[in-house]
Amino acid sequence: GENVEQHPSTLSVQEGDSAVIKCTYSDSASNYFPWYKQELGKRPQLIIDIRSNVGEKKDQRIAVTLNKTAKHFSLHITETQPEDSAVYFCAASVDSWGKLQFGAGTQVVVTP
Amino acid sequence: NAGVTQTPKFQVLKTGQSMTLQCAQDMNHNSMYWYRQDPGMGLRLIYYSASEGTTDKGEVPNGYNVSRLNKREFSLRLESAAPSQTSVYFCASSELQGEETQYFGPGTRLLVL
Secondary structure (H helix, E strand, O other), X not given: OOOEEEEOOEEEEEXXXXXXXXXXXXXXXXXXXXXXEEOOOOOOXXXXXXXXXXXXXXXXXXXXXXXXXXXXXXXXXXXXXXXXXXXXXXXXXXXXXXXXXEOOOEEEEEEO | OOOEEEEOOEEEEOOOOOXXXXXXXXXXXXXXXXXXXXXXXXXXXXXXXXXOOOXXXXXXXXXXXXXXXXXXXXXXXXXXXXXXXXXXXXXXXXXXXXXXXXXXXXXEEEEEO
């Protein structure tokens, strides 16, 4: 089955710096790669996603890149702000029925 | 539009007790999911329902049962709770089966003593 590994598990950055989170997956058939943000005590919320026919996608300060050959994808947050502090989860589709395999999460702390 | 709602928010059970976690969505979504979240392990799929009338096992289904009562509601039942089922449970829904955004409920925190 699909296995998703996420690194690092914790990431501390200074406000204004960039943050990068990396994920690898094992199943070459995976086609959909969403990223979720979870603030403390809240529900996970989708922040960006990418499909296998695209190499990069941007939404303001957030971008995701996908390398299907190497089976890895990354989340990039530029000009980090305190409100970016949260746990971020990557995921990869397991099948066409909507099942996702999540990574273990990255705790991002943005210090002023 | 309430989105995805879950009840209860918090529950304490004794080992061997049973309970049902309720989930409802008002977005007319076809697919619904139950996840558990444990520290350092991300979100793990327990059961899902691709459409009304269908359910299937996810990664960690042992000890749980589900019912897709109608298009709106998807319940998760613990028949005989165990301490290993202490976790935060999230319900989610998506418009279609497949590669679609999943919208999560606020979660149920369950403690089994």
